[in-house]
Amino acid sequence: MTINMRDYHTNDAASVAALISPVFRAGDTYAVDADMTDAQALAYWTGGEKRVFVAEDDGQLLxxxxxxxxxxxxGSHVCNCGYITGDQARGKGLARLMLAHSLETAKSLGFRAMQYNSVIATNTRAIDIWTRAGFDVIGRLPEAFLHPVQGYVDALVMYRKL
Structure with a gap:
């Protein structure tokens, strides 16, 4: 894979919705309504003050x-990020690439730290990646998330200075 990280453009909307909607519908990693339409999911992902990036390989968004x-x-000096990797790219290092890009982007935007507010404790792959990148678990919210299969599970607050 030769990954190109670039800013999201509105012509990426359908491809980004195709990446994020199945993850939201699964209901096991993001605390969002699982029954969102593609348009609602896209508005959540790209709305507000968010700066959105896509990772592509040969024109395909991954x-x-x-x-x-x-x-x-x-608290404006601390940023938050959300990441989604498409099924076809899982296990190939894309999450680590997006994390590295986001850390550099956050620094360039003037942020002094990055915080994840609600990392679902069952999302062990993400927790492992972020821990290896220097994030600490600074809080645990007992049974803060209703997982569709495992029931009530903890959510973690993770933090790293930039």
Whole structure:
């Protein structure tokens, strides 16, 4: 794979919706309504102050992430990100590439830290990737997420200074 990371453009909308909607519908990694339409999912992913990127290989979108300030005012120096890797690219290092790109992007945007507010404890692949990249678990929210298969599971707060 030769991955090109670039800014999201509105002509990517259908491809990004095709990546994110199945993940949201699965209901096991993001605390969003699982019954969102593609348009609602896309509006959530690309809306507000989010800066959205796509990862493509030979014109095919394989993943996407966003970066956004986590809080306003005095917390504006901490960002938050969301990542989704398409099925065809899982296990091939794309999540690590998007993470590395997001860390550099966050620094270039002036953020001093990155925080994930609700990492579902059953999402062990993501937790492993982020831990290896220097993120610490700074909080655990007991049974904060209703997993569609495993029932109530913990959510983690993860943090890293940039």
């Amino acid at each position: 993943g996407t992430y966003y970066v956004v300030r986590n809080f306003k005012g005095g």
